Amino acid sequence: MQQVKRRLPFWVVVLVVMTLAIGASVGTTALLIRHDTVEAGRKSTQQQILRVAKSTARLATVKRVITQSNQGSTENLQAYVKRLNRHEQTDFIVVLNRRTIRLSHPNSDEVGKPFSSSRDPQPALQGHTHYSQKAGVLGPEYRVFYPVRNDRGTVIGVVCVGITQRNLDDQLRRQTKPILVGGIIGLIVGAFLALGLSLYLRYLLLGMTPREIAEKTTRQALIDDSLPEGIIAINQRGQILAANQAAERLFRTSLPTGTTLSPALQALLFTPSAGTTSGGEVDYQEKQLLVTINQLMVRHRHIGQVALIRDMSEIAGLVDKLSGTEHYISSLRAQTHEFMNQLQVINGLLELEEYPRALSFIQQITQTYHQEVGHVSDHIKWPAMVGLILGKSKEAKEQRVTLLVDEASAVPQVTMTNDVEILVLRIVSNLLDNALNACQSVTDGTVTLTLQTTADAQRLTIVVTDNGSGISPEVRQQMFQQGYSTKGSHRGYGMGLITAAVRTLSGTLTVQDREPHGTKMTVMVNLIAGGTQDEDTHH
Numbered sequence: 001m002q003q004v005k006r007r008l009p010f011w012v013v014v015l016v017v018m019t020l021a022i023g024a025s026v027g028t029t030a031l032l033i034r035h036d037t038v039e040a041g042r043k044s045t046q047q048q049i050l051r052v053a054k055s056t057a058r059l060a061t062v063k064r065v066i067t068q069s070n071q072g073s074t075e076n077l078q079a080y081v082k083r084l085n086r087h088e089q090t091d092f093i094v095v096l097n098r099r100t101i102r103l104s105h106p107n108s109d110e111v112g113k114p115f116s117s118s119r120d121p122q123p124a125l126q127g128h129t130h131y132s133q134k135a136g137v138l139g140p141e142y143r144v145f146y147p148v149r150n151d152r153g154t155v156i157g158v159v160c161v162g163i164t165q166r167n168l169d170d171q172l173r174r175q176t177k178p179i180l181v182g183g184i185i186g187l188i189v190g191a192f193l194a195l196g197l198s199l200y201l202r203y204l205l206l207g208m209t210p211r212e213i214a215e216k217t218t219r220q221a222l223i224d225d226s227l228p229e230g231i232i233a234i235n236q237r238g239q240i241l242a243a244n245q246a247a248e249r250l251f252r253t254s255l256p257t258g259t260t261l262s263p264a265l266q267a268l269l270f271t272p273s274a275g276t277t278s279g280g281e282v283d284y285q286e287k288q289l290l291v292t293i294n295q296l297m298v299r300h301r302h303i304g305q306v307a308l309i310r311d312m313s314e315i316a317g318l319v320d321k322l323s324g325t326e327h328y329i330s331s332l333r334a335q336t337h338e339f340m341n342q343l344q345v346i347n348g349l350l351e352l353e354e355y356p357r358a359l360s361f362i363q364q365i366t367q368t369y370h371q372e373v374g375h376v377s378d379h380i381k382w383p384a385m386v387g388l389i390l391g392k393s394k395e396a397k398e399q400r401v402t403l404l405v406d407e408a409s410a411v412p413q414v415t416m417t418n419d420v421e422i423l424v425l426r427i428v429s430n431l432l433d434n435a436l437n438a439c440q441s442v443t444d445g446t447v448t449l450t451l452q453t454t455a456d457a458q459r460l461t462i463v464v465t466d467n468g469s470g471i472s473p474e475v476r477q478q479m480f481q482q483g484y485s486t487k488g489s490h491r492g493y494g495m496g497l498i499t500a501a502v503r504t505l506s507g508t509l510t511v512q513d514r515e516p517h518g519t520k521m522t523v524m525v526n527l528i529a530g531g532t533q534d535e536d537t538h539h
Helices: 002-007 011-056 060-070 078-088 165-204 208-227 245-251 263-270 312-352 354-380 383-398 418-439 473-476 492-506
Strands: 092-097 131-138 139-149 155-164 230-235 240-243 280-286 287-298 300-312 402-405 444-453 459-466 510-514 519-526 535-539
Touching: 011 078, 011 139, 011 155, 011 165, 060 092, 060 155, 060 240, 078 092, 078 165, 131 312, 155 165, 208 492, 230 245, 230 263, 240 300, 240 418, 245 300, 263 280, 263 287, 263 300, 287 312, 287 492, 312 354, 354 383, 383 418, 383 444, 418 444, 418 459, 418 519, 492 519
Parallel strands: 402 444, 510 535
Antiparallel strands: 092 155, 131 139, 139 155, 230 240, 230 300, 280 287, 287 300, 444 459, 459 519, 510 519
16 A cells, blocks of 8 residues: 555546545435435325325226125226326226225226235225235236225225336436436536645645655755755745744744744845845844845745854854964974974084074074964963964054063963854954954054963953053943944944853953053853853953
């Protein structure tokens, strides 16, 4: 059976099932109507032959002939009853005397002979009406026996009126023929309607079977939930058609299918300014989101919209990590190339026996390396962080700002998840960017970075100080609001990203003023596992 189902297309299965269902319905209805018709025909026949029998039994001529027959007369009613039989449209009218001798019969040879069944007339001779369905001289018959009474009420004979079974069958065929024709027509019409329904279902289901749709829906749900991007699809009334787990995590709310998307999220994601098919950026709480909107079309009919949402802070963290690694690799390559050149210089000085100058050159190289790279890589055993610091040092030189790494910094090799590493790099990168920007307006701007871990290497302390312009009280009240910036529009995401990352890592953030001017920012975060508690921010 399963092999047959696999071979038969879904629309064929629907056609067969619907045709069988309609056929069974039409057949059952036809049988019930036929049964009712037969029953009605039987009752009508009973009423007809009983009426004829009663009217015949009341005729004076019939009573006279029966009375004379009972007294020995041979007179019969053959000619009279034949005319009456043709008038009443019955097959036979047989008049019997008390000895059940036929006084009339459709077959004249049977007149004067005893009735074929001596038992059937007996109830009528006792004064009762009696119906019978037996084989007679004319074949199977349906007949009624009705008593004939004289003026004193005494039963003197019997009138038997009947219709042959062949005549009944002909009547039944004439009555049930429309039912049969109607049933066949109904079956044909039902088959065409079933065909139309099956083709329409095939059109609606895009040629797929329900099993294929269920499997595809399950696979699609698994794929959607495995995507890092959030997906929300709505119809034209704003009801959610689909939403994956990433979207629920991103907005920290449940998005069940069939419910209406909140007006705030609908305005954020699906307004024209939120984005187009080429993408757009929106702000949500402390996050910067990249939203791509596409129209949902089914057979050139617009049914809704789908938004693909990506947390830009994650992308920024990955960029920071990759940038730091790239800076680290670039620095190593530059150092290797420079060391080769310096070795050639030292080799030349030695060949010239310029030993004092060679010693002085080596000391100078050592001091420069220690100042620029050596003490960083010696104290910080975190390649991505070292690369980030080297990259920021290069940016600081271009901005004519000095970036120093405190000699008290000490970060051993720490095992952490990729998410935690990205968040820590994001914090350091944005803190340094803010400090470098603050020092651009002063002469001899200096930024100092201190990184220290606890003894168990589970928590990291980040301290960034600068001698820049500082933070005014007005700015400090609003600096943690997403999108607020003193540098113009479409800025102000740095502190929002920092506070969001600190909160995720169950950390604290402290902002202090320096004397005579400048700012000190201290962050403590957990390197082992993130949390959900709010950061403790001190102004």
